[in-house]
Amino acid sequence: MTKPITEQSTLERVKEMTRQALEREAEKLLALDAVKVRISDAAGEGYTHLTVAPERAVDVSKTTTAKATVAALVAEGFSTEWEVRQHPDGRTSQALVVRWT
Secondary structure (H helix, E strand, C coil), rough: CCCCHHHHHHHHHHHHHHHHHHHHHHHHHHCHHHHHHHHHHHHCCCEEEECCCCCCCCCCCCCCHHHHHHHHHHHHHCCCEEEEEEECCCEEEEEEECCCC
């Protein structure tokens, strides 16, 4: 017997869809190996920090991938912070700033 769809189950399903979409975005943007390559590239050009920001107004800062990458970078001695970015449509996102000075 199929369970009827209720308001709560729809809400929970939508929340899970959002969580999964944010995780996918974070995996593309904030995978540790990819961030380390970008850090190396930036350092090779003389920069002392790197900003990694999503193109869309989404907040990936609370994802599993973001937390793991930040923890690994901090463990290696980098400093990190999340910076609020304002988008033209008024929405905001979080950009990861990694510093090595």
